[in-house]
Amino acid sequence: MFKIMIVEDDIKIREIILENLQKWGFDGLYVEDFGEVFNTFVKYEPHMILMDINLPSFDGFYWCNKIREVSKVPIIFISSRNTNMDIIMAMNMGGDDFVQKPFSLDVLMAKINAILRRTYSYSNIEANVIEHNGATLNLKDSTILYNEEKLDLTKNEFKIIYILMQNSGSVVSRDKIMRSLWEDESFIDDNTLTVNVNRLRKKLSDIGLSDFIQTKKGQGYIIL
Incomplete structure (x- = not known):
């Protein structure tokens, strides 16, 4: 409809x-x-x-x-x-x-x-954005908007926050995130994931999204 x-x-x-x-x-x-x-x-x-x-x-x-x-x-x-x-x-x-x-x-x-x-008629009816607690992730240009501030994301940063926002309220394991980053066949090891998440957190904090991504020790990451 x-x-x-x-x-x-x-x-x-x-x-x-x-x-x-x-x-x-x-x-x-x-x-x-x-x-x-x-x-x-x-x-x-x-x-x-x-x-x-x-x-x-x-x-x-x-x-x-x-x-x-x-x-x-x-x-x-x-x-x-x-x-x-x-x-x-x-x-x-x-x-x-x-x-x-x-x-x-x-x-x-x-x-x-x-x-x-x-x-x-000739295209799928799909949302172009994902919203959570005032943060809007644009799926077309890999940006996130919060309080009038727009942030450009790298390919890996976008994939990380996309999978977390898709599953907001649920813990996403590190393995699941790494598998999503491996889709382009570029190897991402555990330490590289940590570096990417920390860099993403810093960027989000700069536009007012402090603690947007939380760590669940021994489980993975979650957006509440």
């Missing part, structure tokens, strides 16, 4: 859109805390976003830009602002379409269906 996230300040409009999406068989969610748009996106993992421009605190252009840092998910702007400059900005910021208020629900649904078919 396709998941669609609604970022709309007008309560009546977002409820009408949500009701219509559900009639079409979509799973819908609208944002209520407009300071948590990005975090809601990461947790909900929608296949499309309907984004108003005029929002409390930060506008839709800002949130579109933040989401584009980690994802190519389709974004349709919905707004009463209809100047050429608004439409051009929406497209330049990464929007896929623009719907002017007041709008026809039939036209909106036609646009949603067309973009979903075009985007997902």
Whole structure:
């Protein structure tokens, strides 16, 4: 089932859109805390976003830009602002379409269906990010984002934190991590793993993620 996230300040409009999406068989969610748009996106993992421009605190252009840092998910702007400059900005910021208020629900649904078919017909529907306690791991460019700080990871660092975040709350043995690092046939011994983990911990600490990776003596590592 396709998941669609609604970022709309007008309560009546977002409820009408949500009701219509559900009639079409979509799973819908609208944002209520407009300071948590990005975090809601990461947790909900929608296949499309309907984004108003005029929002409390930060506008839709800002949130579109933040989401584009980690994802190519389709974004349709919905707004009463209809100047050429608004439409051009929406497209330049990464929007896929623009719907002017007041709008026809039939036209909106036609646009949603067309973009979903075009985007997902020939590709797997998979999340591009993993989120845990405010840290967002981008699977496409091997970066981790925390409190507005983005960190570039080496190949081995990415593999280590990827397997730990995939199994957050569970201990991952050193052997399992080393096997994942051996996939490219470059031998990683026990001491090399320790060096890689320590280097990764230092990097994470530099962006505020101290003690993100914890050691379970005699067992392995865990992210809680």
